[in-house]
Amino acid sequence: MSIEVRGLTKRFGNFVALDNVNLEVPSGELVALLGPSGGGKTTLLRIIAGLETPDTGAILFHGEDATERQARDRQVGFVFQHYALFRHMSVFENVAFGLRVRPRRARAGDAEIKQRVMELLALVQLDFLADRLPSQLSGGQRQRVALARALAVKPKVLLLDEPFGALDAKVRKELRRWLRRLHDEVHVTSVFVTHDQEEAMEVADRVVIINEGRIEQEGTPQQVYETPASPFVYGFLGDVNLFHGRVHRGRMQIGETELEVPEFAEADDQSAVAYVRTHEIDVAPASNGHLAIEGVIRHLRFHGASVLLELDRLADGQVMEAEIPRARFDELGLRKGQHVFLSPRSVRVFPTRKPSA
Amino acid sequence: MEPAEDRVSAAAVREPRWVRWTLIAVAFLFLAVFLFVPLVSVFVEAFRKGVGLYLAALVEPDALAAVRLTLLVAAVAVPLNVVFGLAAAWAIAKFQFRGRSLLITLIDLPFAVSPVIAGMIFILLFGAQGWLGPWLQEHGVRLVFAVPGIALATTFVTFPFVARELIPLMMEQGPEEEEAAIVLGANGWQTFRRVTLPNIRWGLLYGVILCNARAMGEFGAVSVVSGHIRGETNTMPLHIEILYNEYNFAAAFAVASLLTFLALITLAAKSVVEHRRPVLALEPVPEGTR
Numbered sequence: 001m002s003i004e005v006r007g008l009t010k011r012f013g014n015f016v017a018l019d020n021v022n023l024e025v026p027s028g029e030l031v032a033l034l035g036p037s038g039g040g041k042t043t044l045l046r047i048i049a050g051l052e053t054p055d056t057g058a059i060l061f062h063g064e065d066a067t068e069r070q071a072r073d074r075q076v077g078f079v080f081q082h083y084a085l086f087r088h089m090s091v092f093e094n095v096a097f098g099l100r101v102r103p104r105r106a107r108a109g110d111a112e113i114k115q116r117v118m119e120l121l122a123l124v125q126l127d128f129l130a131d132r133l134p135s136q137l138s139g140g141q142r143q144r145v146a147l148a149r150a151l152a153v154k155p156k157v158l159l160l161d162e163p164f165g166a167l168d169a170k171v172r173k174e175l176r177r178w179l180r181r182l183h184d185e186v187h188v189t190s191v192f193v194t195h196d197q198e199e200a201m202e203v204a205d206r207v208v209i210i211n212e213g214r215i216e217q218e219g220t221p222q223q224v225y226e227t228p229a230s231p232f233v234y235g236f237l238g239d240v241n242l243f244h245g246r247v248h249r250g251r252m253q254i255g256e257t258e259l260e261v262p263e264f265a266e267a268d269d270q271s272a273v274a275y276v277r278t279h280e281i282d283v284a285p286a287s288n289g290h291l292a293i294e295g296v297i298r299h300l301r302f303h304g305a306s307v308l309l310e311l312d313r314l315a316d317g318q319v320m321e322a323e324i325p326r327a328r329f330d331e332l333g334l335r336k337g338q339h340v341f342l343s344p345r346s347v348r349v350f351p352t353r354k355p356s357a
Numbered sequence: 358m359e360p361a362e363d364r365v366s367a368a369a370v371r372e373p374r375w376v377r378w379t380l381i382a383v384a385f386l387f388l389a390v391f392l393f394v395p396l397v398s399v400f401v402e403a404f405r406k407g408v409g410l411y412l413a414a415l416v417e418p419d420a421l422a423a424v425r426l427t428l429l430v431a432a433v434a435v436p437l438n439v440v441f442g443l444a445a446a447w448a449i450a451k452f453q454f455r456g457r458s459l460l461i462t463l464i465d466l467p468f469a470v471s472p473v474i475a476g477m478i479f480i481l482l483f484g485a486q487g488w489l490g491p492w493l494q495e496h497g498v499r500l501v502f503a504v505p506g507i508a509l510a511t512t513f514v515t516f517p518f519v520a521r522e523l524i525p526l527m528m529e530q531g532p533e534e535e536e537a538a539i540v541l542g543a544n545g546w547q548t549f550r551r552v553t554l555p556n557i558r559w560g561l562l563y564g565v566i567l568c569n570a571r572a573m574g575e576f577g578a579v580s581v582v583s584g585h586i587r588g589e590t591n592t593m594p595l596h597i598e599i600l601y602n603e604y605n606f607a608a609a610f611a612v613a614s615l616l617t618f619l620a621l622i623t624l625a626a627k628s629v630v631e632h633r634r635p636v637l638a639l640e641p642v643p644e645g646t647r
Contacts, residue, residue: 072542074540084534098541101538101541
């Protein structure tokens with residue numbers, strides 16, 4: 001079932017949690033709402049679930065207005081960051097809950113409920129723990145029970161609020177691969193909230209980046225990573241270096257260095273910021289005649305297959321970072337204190353806001 | 358990690374043996390003098406003139422009336438305060454609203470105010486010369502110096518017990534389980550009965566026990582509004598006082614022994630409930646993704 005969000009605004013006192021948000025989630029997709037905490041993504045998710053009411057705007061399920069529909073009638077599955085399992089019920093009863101609270105007419109018989117619950121527990125690979133209490137499970141197991149519980153009522157939409165946020169790194173990685181596989185199996189329209197860009201990139205079909213109550217950009221993981229629409233997105237997805245300078249007639253001046261920026265051919269001495277990802281920088285021991293930024297290596301960090309150089313820019317002492325393959329590093333024989341020349345392979349320039357306009 | 362820290366701090370504050378023994382001895386001595394000796398003396402005094410007189414004092418019509426009234430008042434006050442306590446705790450723990458902290462403060466009012474004053478307030482409101490007195494009289498309702506007034510005063514004095522017990526519990530548990538239940542399609546009643554109530558049942562029971570003990574033992578507020586009509590508006594504590602003032606010590610202590618007995622039962626029930634309060638932190642199953 002598709003979800004459509006139209007002109008959604010939500011305030012908490014003076015704080016604007018959502019500011020005229022529009023969003024479409026096509027049926028069957030797995031979409032990540034990505035952004036820093038306090039950016040409004042959880043509020044958006046809770047409004048879709050009906051746990052929060054918007055000040056203005058509408059929620060449509062499958063083209064039908066569901067804004068006024070009660071949470072219990074929305075047929076959504078919701079997975080909470082801290083699991084919210086019913087602590088006094090066994091794993092089995094937790095999963096069975098949604099089936100047991102149905103109106104008598106629509107309620108399945110005990111045998112049918114048992115079969116459905118065991119199926120779901122098998123799906124999340126926890127059928128051997130059916131009799132345990134939630135407190136006897138690990139975090140990862142609890143979250144899988146929560147997922148089975150949400151899926152038990154055959155929701156039209158699955159909503160997950162930072163589902164892996166409370167888990168440690170290794171379990172988190174395992175679970176998100178598992179979620180991806182699960183989604184490929186059950187194909188329920190899913191929206192999940194995360195502040196972890198790696199998680200969003202790995203799991204989602206589409207990523208929606210939310211900051212300060214607004215959608216900054218949406219697209220496939222590749223699209224948002226390769227063509228960030230705003231400085232915020234650039235900064236949020238991956239490590240970047242920022243260079244402040246001025247653009248003028250297709251060229252950008254950064255200190256003593258000049259970059260070609262053809263998309264700013266019309267610019268007339270405007271201040272701008274250049275964004276360069278740390279792994280999109282070439283390092284050379286000598287100036288190769290190209291426009292390069294000179295720096296001194298301050299620190300080396302070894303990250304398995306790559307090496308992260310921390311440098312001071314010679315012109316103004318600004319800290320820069322460059323990540324190069326281990327092989328390249330060995331080939332150059334770089335060491336601390338060495339002078340090197342950096343040339344960005346890919347630059348994205350955003351004009352900084354003019355003071356008056 | 359935590360047990361290790363505990364050990365460290367325990368070692369850091371470890372006192373010499375004589376200090377520990379002195380503190381323990383002082384605590385026990387204090388308990389003996391102020392609690393145990395009076396407790397024993399109540400029963401000794403009650404039986405001083407023999408079992409026959411003891412039983413006679415209990416089955417005497419005025420005493421029976423006092424017992425009956427006390428039970429009636431508790432039967433009114435406790436359920437009322439369970440309902441109020443649940444409502445208040447729910448509101449405070451699950452919602453943010455204007456006046457929330459005021460409500461929390463007001464719940465404590467009966468603890469802060471002397472019960473005598475609480476009684477006076479009811480006289481002032483509902484007494485013959487009170488604000489609402491004439492109106493009540495016109496409609497033939499008698500609150501003060503009658504059973505309804507006693508129930509009212511008792512309810513007032515005991516109303517923090519259940520709420521106080523539930524608020525921290527429900528705040529700690531947060532609204533998430535209820536939200537999960539609602540999203541899964543449960544209605545309000547199902548959510549309360551299947552999720553909220555099981556989560557708070559031991560806290561609730563604990564509050565009920567304390568509330569009941571206080572409701573049966575309340576003296577000050579009830580004394581003001583009761584009017585001390587023998588066999589009609591005397592609760593057990595008031596009956597005891599009257600007997601005592603009449604120098605009928607054996608009878609006074611006989612009835613007192615009933616109340617004391619009730620207190621002992623309350624203590625026992627309380628410690629049972631405290632034991633039953635779930636400490637379910639059992640060993641987690643190791644992460645297994647077969």
